[in-house]
Amino acid sequence: MLSSLIPPAFLMLALAHFMALLSPGPDFFLITGYAVRYRLAGSALICFGIASGNAVYIALVIGGWQVLKESHVLFSAIQWGGAAYLLYIGYHLLKSRERALNWHTASEVRVSKGKQFFLGLASAILNPKNALFYMSLMTVILGRQVSVEQQVFCGVWMVCVVLVWDLAVASFLGHSRVQHLLSRKIHRIEQMAGGVLCLMAVFLFISV
Structure with missing residues (x-):
């Protein structure tokens, strides 16, 4: 029964x-x-x-978070790796320059599917705060x-959300329409995103 899978505190957790999102x-x-x-295509x-x-961190929490928690070396390595990764991505976004957009081909995938997935996966896994949060x-x-x-059940719900x-x-x-409104400011938005990521990386380096 579905009702048996829903814990009493589910609404509070959701x-x-x-x-947090x-x-x-x-x-x-x-x-x-x-x-x-x-x-969206890219x-x-x-x-x-x-x-x-x-999902990886939720699985760790369910299956044995204590192992990761007690490994200070592993946890620190994830923190350092995460900080370096954010700095790398932020640096590349900071280098964004204004250039014309071809609205007929803007939806084409200019970033390979494999690279897209890896960027997202690494961003989530190399952020140990995700583990602490879950x-x-x-x-x-x-x-x-x-x-x-x-x-x-709660883990699947959170991943889907x-x-x-x-x-x-x-x-x-x-x-x-949003891109047309932002067409002259897209590179500025990218630079802002890059700057924020770099600041987050610096904060992580200091806090490790």
Whole structure:
């Protein structure tokens, strides 16, 4: 029965999770940097990669978060790798320059599907705050009495919400009318996204 899969605290968890999505983070600015230039066709698989990365951390929380938590070396390595990755992506977005957009071919995929997916996957996995966030949601909100089946149900729900939300953001930013309004400012938006990612990377380096 579906009702048996829904834990008592599900609504609280779903609300907390969605509120967190409204707060722009590295994933949001990565999507922004690509969607404003390449539309949905050039950023959709970034969204799938991000959702997959979130799924990895949710699986870790369900299957044995304690292993990762107790490995200080591994956790620090993820932090350093994440900071370096954000700095790399941010640097390339900062180099964006104004150039004319061909509205007949703007929806073509100029970023390979494999690269899109990897960009999103790496963005999510190399952000250990995702792991901390899901650990707090799955343990503090759901409590000790939650079953594995209920955890899996909540995990699938959150991954789907992440995917739908990111696709909605990419679709909005890639809409032709939005792009026409932003046509002269697209490179500025990319630079802003790059700057934010670089600042996040610096903050991570300092906090490691």
